[in-house]
Amino acid sequence: MEISSRSDIAYQALRRAIIEQALAPGTKLREDEIGAHFGISRTLVRAALMRLSQEGLVEIKRKRTATVAIPSLDEAREIFEVRHCLEQQIVQRLTAHWRPEMGETLEAHVNEEEAAAQRGDTASASRLAGEFHIVLARLAGNALLARYLSEVVSRCSLILAVYGRPHVAECATAEHRNVIAALRARDAAASISIMNEHLHAVEARALPRPQEAEDVRISDILARYSTAG
Structure with a gap:
């Protein structure tokens, strides 16, 4: 070698x-x-x-x-912002240049995801879920888009490792099948909408929820100090 x-x-x-x-x-x-x-x-x-x-x-x-690498929370949010832009462009290109064999390629990939999830191989299922988007980018026929998305998707795996919450792998699989169905219909608006919903779901699984401000009664807090002295 x-x-x-x-x-x-x-x-x-x-x-x-x-x-x-x-x-x-x-x-x-x-x-x-x-x-x-x-x-x-x-x-x-x-x-x-x-x-x-x-x-x-x-x-x-x-x-x-x-x-x-350990991405900061600000970096994580920026990465997802860029990912939304890239994937929207990819979906637009795919609907404009769709061919039936593209659907077969994507279905075969999702079947691999599903098989990995069913046998409990969460590591492979997670990797394949990310690679689904890279396959989409390659099928779109723009090498630079595919390169940039590959880097962004890889960095999202780090974000999931640092901030992510447990989730059911079948969720991603079902979402990917919805994307394929919209692409097959060559409906650009629907495809973009479904992809955006999917990415928002991925982001929700990857990033912590903002802490909601508690409804604090100031008088209750001050009551603990009013007898001090």
């Missing part, structure tokens, strides 16, 4: 481990340990980590210390 191939395998393995949340946010990624596992030099390990850093999945600090 060529050295470059081993380096790419290391990159792909690390990326998948991060996306499937096997490597949790904040985990230290030791160059010597990774290099020994894949049989590559630390220089090639650094190259793989740099690729992941450029995708927002790894943070490289001073002294070349690399860790799985």
